[in-house]
Amino acid sequence: MPEQDLCGRCGQPLKSHERISVANVGLRCYRCFNEETAAMMSVDFDNTPLQPVTVADADDVEHTFEFRSMLVPTGHALYARERVPEGQEGYEFSVLGDFDANPWDLFRLLYDRIQHGLAVRHVERGELGWRITDARHLVGRITSDPDRAGEIPLLVIDGRPFTWDQVGRLLMSFEGFTLRAFVDDSIEVIGGPLLKEERKA
Ligand SMILES: [Zn+2]
Structure with a gap:
């Protein structure tokens, strides 16, 4: 190596x-x-390593998550990343707490996010391939498409990567409808300096 x-x-x-x-x-x-x-x-950071956990999705397919803690200028971030072969995309969830947050408290909140995230389906397989579910609500994590030199997004929907072209095809069954999109932070802020600023505002 x-x-x-x-x-x-x-x-x-x-x-x-x-x-x-x-x-x-x-x-x-x-x-x-x-x-x-x-x-x-000079902060007291609890670096307790967390064991991987397995969570079943809406179709009873199991997903294994690995955790990592990271001290960032805005607090203690805890990331859960689905264990997928190197170079592939899967589910990711994260929470941001205070610097001295108890990792178990962060873990419980993150675990809750994982369970909720896996219980929801935004896309499903139809007769003509993937389609947006009847809720007509599409949520995906924006990442870059390595096959397009990082210039075009790859959207990870329900833990599965969709190319920008595939996202376009999903939308084409709604030709004539209106797309309303908003972009949101991936990390959920539950403590630390960012939350204090939010509360002040
Ligand atoms: Zn090391």
């Missing part, structure tokens, strides 16, 4: 979604990054 794929502090091998490149320092795993950042910011 080439040297750049190892954490520069603990030497652990890193997959692409597991590494953080720290300016002028080098690559870090999340655990080392958090410990170093907590020490630098």
Whole structure:
């Protein structure tokens, strides 16, 4: 394995979604990054690693999620990422709490988000391929399409990637209708400086 794929502090091998490149320092795993950042910011950060969990979706298909904690300038972020083969897209959920948030409290809220997220279907298979469900409500995480040099979005709907072309096809069964779209933050803010600012406003 080439040297750049190892954490520069603990030497652990890193997959692409597991590494953080720290300016002028080098690559870090999340655990080392958090410990170093907590020490630098003089905050008490609970770095308890969380075990992967499996959650069934509306069709009883099981999805396994891996968790990672990250100390960011706006608090303690907890990310859940579906375990999918390297380079593939799946479900992702995240919550942002206060710096000294109890990871179990964050986990419970995130787990709730995962369960709710997996219980909803925005698209379903019809006779002519994928279609938007009768709720006519399409929600997807915007990511970039690696086959289009990152210039065109790939939309992850119900944990499944749809190319921009496929999204267009989904909409074509509603020709003549109106599309109302809004773009929302992926992370749910439940504590920390961002929430305090929101409450002040
Ligand atoms: Zn490390």
